[in-house]
Amino acid sequence: MILSTKGRYGLKMMYELALKYGSGTMSLKEIAHKQQLSETYLEQLIAHVRKAGLVTSIRGAQGGYELSRKPGEITVGEIIRTLEGPLAPSECVLEDEPECTRAEYCVTRLIWEKIMDSINNVIDSITLQDMLNDYHKMKKNREGEKNDEHS
């Protein structure tokens, strides 16, 4: 498995906030209930996301969270990297890592770089808005199917 629950739950959480975007805040309790996840666990995850500036919070009763930018301006990559750290398949391809000290030419490193690039390419090109669009498309398709059944 590539991702831990941090990234997986975190994205679901952010998607939930995207659905709500534009109409006020949403409490963690509500998010946890809608996605059937542990509220206290999500608490930890959203703390990171908030510190990264992706959501803003309002404390106190009737408080909650909301996206701090439009869904189209938040990528899946930002969310996942915030929660999981950089998605490198091996340490040696991380930015701050010193060059491989191996005497010979490190060929496997080229592989890790290609894998990393392709993952980043995918997650950086998808925004929360794309997910909302997918949702609407899927919904429409299913309703179409239903109508077919009855005809």
Next chain:
Amino acid sequence: MILSTKGRYGLKMMYELALKYGSGTMSLKEIAHKQQLSETYLEQLIAHVRKAGLVTSIRGAQGGYELSRKPGEITVGEIIRTLEGPLAPSECVLEDEPECTRAEYCVTRLIWEKIMDSINNVIDSITLQDMLNDYHKMKKNREGEKNDEHS
């Protein structure tokens, strides 16, 4: 980190065998020494690779391992999946997994599928032979640089 040492060391190990391909067997001791890895640990890894049919072994003194196919016929994907299992970012996109039971349309699943496809696309398109070619290319480039220095 996406890959554990199983996949990372395993690929290095197989690359070492690819370098040796065509000129007899290579002992684990030799592989471990060349790649600076624990021999006893590699023992476990190569057992899987052997059971998967990627290498064949010769027991006893002067024994060792060799690739059971040409380097061009063994992909990085086969090696990594043998050692790591399927590289799915989430359980729900695995073949044998039942459909998401979530009542609503699962939009995050689409993301995991795209990530998985892109990773598989990379690792299944690279063979050990490609790695050998990369090695020779890098070697040639470095020698070119050296000559430049002296000119």
Next chain:
DNA sequence: TTGAAATCCGAGTTATATGCTAGGAATTCA
């Protein structure tokens, strides 16, 4: 023929990461 070099096998061990839970402080609205 014997011993060294190797593969094979299963179990055990240690450290780290994962996936949470608990308790309580601080804030804010009704």
Next chain:
DNA sequence: TGAATTCCTAGCATATAACTCGGATTTCAA
């Protein structure tokens, strides 16, 4: 004022990762 909420730190149970160990088996070569 109290209920609902975010915020913060710590702890904990389990699983996984990354090895190690002991020994059995096989085979070549001196």
